[in-house]
Amino acid sequence: MYTNGTSRINDQGQLEIGGVNTVDLAAKYGTPLFVYDVALIRERAMQFQEAFKMEAVPFQVAYASKAFSCLAMFQLADELGLSLDVVSGGELYTAIEAGYPMDRIHFHGNNKSLAELEMAVEAGIGCIVVDNFYELRELSRICKERQHRMEVLLRITPGVEAHTHDYISTGQEDSKFGFDLVSGQVHEAVQQAHEDEFLHLLGVHSHIGSQIFETKGFVMAVEKMFELIEVWKEKFDFTPSVLNLGGGFGIRYIEGDTPLPVGEYVRKMIEVVKEKAAATNLTMPEIWIEPGRSLVGDAGTTLYSIGSHKHIPNVRDYLAVDGGMSDNLRPALYQAEYEGVLANRANEEATETFSIAGKCCESGDMLIWDLPLPKANHEDILAVFCTGAYGYAMANNYNRIPRPAVVFVEKGEAFEVVRRERYEDLVRLDLPLVKKVSN
Numbered sequence: 001m002y003t004n005g006t007s008r009i010n011d012q013g014q015l016e017i018g019g020v021n022t023v024d025l026a027a028k029y030g031t032p033l034f035v036y037d038v039a040l041i042r043e044r045a046m047q048f049q050e051a052f053k054m055e056a057v058p059f060q061v062a063y064a065s066k067a068f069s070c071l072a073m074f075q076l077a078d079e080l081g082l083s084l085d086v087v088s089g090g091e092l093y094t095a096i097e098a099g100y101p102m103d104r105i106h107f108h109g110n111n112k113s114l115a116e117l118e119m120a121v122e123a124g125i126g127c128i129v130v131d132n133f134y135e136l137r138e139l140s141r142i143c144k145e146r147q148h149r150m151e152v153l154l155r156i157t158p159g160v161e162a163h164t165h166d167y168i169s170t171g172q173e174d175s176k177f178g179f180d181l182v183s184g185q186v187h188e189a190v191q192q193a194h195e196d197e198f199l200h201l202l203g204v205h206s207h208i209g210s211q212i213f214e215t216k217g218f219v220m221a222v223e224k225m226f227e228l229i230e231v232w233k234e235k236f237d238f239t240p241s242v243l244n245l246g247g248g249f250g251i252r253y254i255e256g257d258t259p260l261p262v263g264e265y266v267r268k269m270i271e272v273v274k275e276k277a278a279a280t281n282l283t284m285p286e287i288w289i290e291p292g293r294s295l296v297g298d299a300g301t302t303l304y305s306i307g308s309h310k311h312i313p314n315v316r317d318y319l320a321v322d323g324g325m326s327d328n329l330r331p332a333l334y335q336a337e338y339e340g341v342l343a344n345r346a347n348e349e350a351t352e353t354f355s356i357a358g359k360c361c362e363s364g365d366m367l368i369w370d371l372p373l374p375k376a377n378h379e380d381i382l383a384v385f386c387t388g389a390y391g392y393a394m395a396n397n398y399n400r401i402p403r404p405a406v407v408f409v410e411k412g413e414a415f416e417v418v419r420r421e422r423y424e425d426l427v428r429l430d431l432p433l434v435k436k437v438s439n
Helices: 022-029 038-055 071-079 089-097 114-123 133-146 185-195 216-236 262-279 330-334
Strands: 015-017 033-037 059-064 083-086 105-107 127-130 150-157 199-205 242-244 286-289 300-312 316-321 340-342 352-357 366-373 381-385 405-410 413-418
Touching: 015 022, 022 033, 022 300, 022 381, 022 405, 022 413, 033 038, 038 059, 038 071, 038 262, 038 405, 071 083, 071 089, 071 413, 083 089, 089 105, 089 114, 105 114, 114 133, 127 133, 133 150, 133 185, 133 199, 150 185, 185 199, 185 216, 216 262, 262 286, 330 366, 340 366
Parallel strands: 033 405, 059 083, 059 286, 083 105, 105 127, 127 150, 150 199, 199 242, 242 286, 316 352
Antiparallel strands: 033 300, 300 316, 300 381, 340 381, 352 366, 405 413
């Protein structure tokens, strides 16, 4: 069984995370249940930060909160000294409720509403990553009305296509995100932002994709940025003080995935930025990055109770669990792959192969195809690994299935940080049909 962080098989042959038996967690909190290894999140945050500190360069590591958001996660990120990347009013509201330092919040997104921009300005957040001319114009107007100067980055699409799934490649030229290079939009945007009385242009941002296992794409993005910077220096007397190189650092989901140590991504970024800054006689800019998946992805494990078993002779054995695409949409959305074990019999030999089906009324609701397991039955608990990013964050109420609970585990203790939805929660916002009374 592949393990990382504090995961291990205890003397009873059962899966343990953070010193807590997962079988006990399932019994206490029910299933499906997201379990987060807090020690592993701490370790990853430290690895990113230490890689920058070793090179003695100015930096910010911002947690990309779209991966997993809740009050406790934001409070943990604050404790770890991370900045925070939010992409909606809801994520910003959660950060405010969590008491997050406003000056360490960056607001992303390709279609921020006017209400969201106003909310961000009024909250006094640290930076807005401007995605388009509409947003640039409206943010300037909002800041002028409030006599508030806002620090901004401009998101650019550097035309670098990371080696990743097409659906989650976001840095190539044809993208809904950012100002493109070929048309010259980015030069116009830089001039407007740099000359704006109420916007302070810190620099630029790029994000080339997700689940990236090499550094070449980041190097190419930096090289393209510096080609632009030389133009801006000459035409507008502007040089960025910040380069935000985004995130997308890969994690191991299944055997064969080969992510680099997080420090290796950082060291290569620093190396190429230093080289290009020296070659162009520019002051070394502050480097910002935005890890999300690589901070919380493999720190999360989902526990399910096994239900029905369907045997199709000479074809397949299906095991159904009490969750599925309602708590993990990624297999249906991205054809994402996972590994898992029976949490209550984790050291038993895998003698059979099962396909793990969700309970939603969709034939595409399959979590894992062809998972080796011991002979399983409805009393077993299935643990699916590396579900900490975009699992609970994408959870939904399809088929009116309540969303799971979330627990943090560390040093032998478990803390419930998101309670399980109840049926009454599902109708809380519903309104009954009121028919007009005819005279």
